[in-house]
Amino acid sequence: MKRWILIAWALTLALAAAGIAGKERLLARGDTVLLKLAPVDPRSLMQGDYMALNFDIGNRIRVTQTHDDRPPRDGVAVIRRDEQGVASFVRVHGAEPLAPGEQLLRYQIARSRWGGMQVQVSTDAYFFQEGQGERFAQAGYGEFRVGADGQALLVGLRGKGMERL
Numbered sequence: 001m002k003r004w005i006l007i008a009w010a011l012t013l014a015l016a017a018a019g020i021a022g023k024e025r026l027l028a029r030g031d032t033v034l035l036k037l038a039p040v041d042p043r044s045l046m047q048g049d050y051m052a053l054n055f056d057i058g059n060r061i062r063v064t065q066t067h068d069d070r071p072p073r074d075g076v077a078v079i080r081r082d083e084q085g086v087a088s089f090v091r092v093h094g095a096e097p098l099a100p101g102e103q104l105l106r107y108q109i110a111r112s113r114w115g116g117m118q119v120q121v122s123t124d125a126y127f128f129q130e131g132q133g134e135r136f137a138q139a140g141y142g143e144f145r146v147g148a149d150g151q152a153l154l155v156g157l158r159g160k161g162m163e164r165l
Helices: 002-029 056-064
Strands: 031-036 050-052 074-081 087-092 102-111 117-120 125-127 139-146 152-159
Touching (some): 002 139, 031 074, 056 074, 102 139
């Protein structure tokens, strides 16, 4: 019995270490992609030490899937970055090869905090130190590191002039 507990414990630690190593690789090697923030319910913008997030690109993806009765829970979008690194939505990815300048961005469709469904890229919230709400209320962009497979990790927020907050 003790042996099985030790094996389960070792496997749990190995899986956690592999997950952490993958995120660290993405932080170190992922492309920097900026996603424009879309408005959220102003009453829910600041609640304690986090900010609810909604991205414009998610709204554009959702519009393309309005004809689907049951859109897939997970998907991959094709994006293109401009010279400032701001991504724009090109199309939902099928099996077609990417054109030069295009890259992948994974997303999930989940229930929104405000009802209905929302397309999320990585997360729908950004946590920050208590008392910093006014500073982050100026956010205009989410800064992500994105891997070749489209996996995105939110690393910070940027102001409307793309300055780091």
